[in-house]
Amino acid sequence: xxxxxxxxxxxxxxxxxxxxxxxxxxxxxxxxxxxxxxxxxxxxxxxxxxxxxxxxxxxxxxxxxxxxxxxxxxxxxxxxxxxxxxxxxxxxxxxxxxxxxxxxxxxxxxxxxxxxxxxxxxxxxxxxxxxxxxxxxxxxxxxxxxxxxxxxxxxxxxxxxxxxxxxxxxxxxxxxxxxxxxxxxxxxxxxxxxxxxxxxxxxxxxxxxxxxxxxxxxxxxxxxxxxxxxxxxxxxxxxxxxxxxxxxxxxxxxxxxxxxxxxxxxxxxxxxxxxxxxxxxxxxxxxxxxxxxxxxxxxxxxxxxxxxxxxxxxxxxxxxxxx
Numbered sequence: 157x158x159x160x161x162x163x164x165x166x167x168x169x170x171x172x173x174x175x176x177x178x179x180x181x182x183x184x185x186x187x188x189x190x191x192x193x194x195x196x197x198x199x200x201x202x203x204x205x206x207x208x209x210x211x212x213x214x215x216x217x218x219x220x221x222x223x224x225x226x227x228x229x230x231x232x233x234x235x236x237x238x239x240x241x242x243x244x245x246x247x248x249x250x251x252x253x254x255x256x257x258x259x260x261x262x263x264x265x266x267x268x269x270x271x272x273x274x275x276x277x278x279x280x281x282x283x284x285x286x287x288x289x290x291x292x293x294x295x296x297x298x299x300x301x302x303x304x305x306x307x308x309x310x311x312x313x314x315x316x317x318x319x320x321x322x323x324x325x326x327x328x329x330x331x332x333x334x335x336x337x338x339x340x341x342x343x344x345x346x347x348x349x350x351x352x353x354x355x356x357x358x359x360x361x362x363x364x365x366x367x368x369x370x371x372x373x374x375x376x377x378x379x380x381x382x383x384x385x386x387x388x389x390x391x392x393x394x395x396x397x398x399x400x401x402x403x404x405x406x407x408x409x410x411x412x413x414x415x416x417x418x419x420x421x422x423x424x425x426x427x428x429x430x431x432x433x434x435x436x437x438x439x440x441x442x443x444x445x446x447x448x449x450x451x452x453x454x455x456x457x458x459x460x461x462x463x464x465x466x467x468x469x470x471x472x473x474x475x476x477x478x479x
Contacts, residue, residue, distance in 0.1 A: 175471050176468070179418060180418050180419055180435035183439050184438055184442065187442050191445075194450060195449045205328055206445070207442065208330065208331050210441065210444070210445065211437065211438070213390075213393045214389075214415065214441055215334045215337075215415075215434065215441075216333070216386075217385060217386060217408060217412040218411075218436070220381060220385035220386065221234065221382070222416050222419070222429070222430050223341070225416050225421050226355065227357055227425055228358050228361075229375070229378075230288065231284065231382055232285055233295060234409050235408035235409040236291070236299070236409075237266065237291070237292075237390075238386055238408060239295070239296070239393075239401065239404050239405055240298055240402075241387055241391075242394040242397075242400040242404060243401070245258055245259070245310075245391060245394050246308035246399055246400025247303075248262070249312050250309070250311070254312075255315035258315075262387050262390060262391065263387045263388070266383040266388075267383045267384050267387065269291065269295075269383050270379045270380045270384065271379060273287055273379045273383070274375060274379030274380060278376055296403070300402045307401040307404075309398065310395070316395050316398060319392055319395030320392070333388065333392065337385060341381075342430045350377070355426060356369060357375070358422075358428075359425065359426030410461070411461070413465075414436065414440055414464070414465050415433055415439070415440050416433050416436065417472075418432075418440070418468045419432030419436035420472065422472060423472075440461065443460065443461065
């Protein structure tokens with residue numbers, strides 16, 4: 157390669173890296189500006205509260221997906237598991253179980269499902285997309301079988317108030333839950349030895365193993381954390397809908413992966429940021445909310461989100477190696 161060609165490639169990579177890093181922030185500003193102009197209802201207080209509560213489920217799952225993708229893995233089961241756990245939660249409360257115990261049992265179930273995904277993937281040496289694809293099918297089937305394809309209403313008002321309607325210091329409780337999860341995930345990744353080891357694992361698993369990183373334990377732990385966040389997301393989803401419904405969040409998996417990719421993560425591992433994932437999730441949430449306000453066809457919504465994902469992937473590939 158000539159010197160001139162090498163310089164051009166270096167400039168292209170630097171420009172792509174800059175655009176990749178700015179994408180979640182610039183796109184969010186542009187989208188908010190457009191919807192504020194296009195719809196008189198977008199910037200009002202009621203719509204803001206709806207946007208916050210509706211996006212909480214996505215953000216929690218996206219935080220977990222950030223850690224999974226950081227390892228170079230993927231979890232395709234999250235949407236189906238959220239629906240299944242919301243159904244289990246609703247049925248427990250319908251059977252007379254108090255909401256605190258029901259939430260605890262669902263949390264344990266979510267961690268168990270995440271742990272099972274991790275064990276099968278790591279100990280079975282099976283690609284995570286295969287493992288979680290199978291779990292997606294199982295969870296989807298179970299959600300419809302146990303409910304007879306009928307939503308299960310939640311009648312415990314205290315649960316609905318706490319996880320949807322209540323305010324703390326003037327802000328919706330789901331927002332505080334999201335902020336708590338954001339802070340916990342950020343601290344885990346950036347301020348703990350285990351978190352630093354995840355970056356090393358994603359970048360080069362063999363080198364990390366030779367350096368003494370407990371590869372199997374770290375990977376399984378990440379899937380357990382993913383399961384815990386999915387369980388909390390299921391509680392928020394059930395409270396928002398007032399029921400446990402099979403197939404209630406059909407686009408959640410796509411949206412969560414999109415949020416992480418838009419946030420500049422490398423799908424092959426080693427690079428991911430919780431802060432940028434938050435911005436990516438906010439962008440997806442604003443797109444969902446604004447397009448509903450403008451009565452955009454659901455098919456067009458998928459096209460727009462797909463184009464954004466492709467743009468983010470292309471920028472990441474062009475920026476590969478840029479430092």
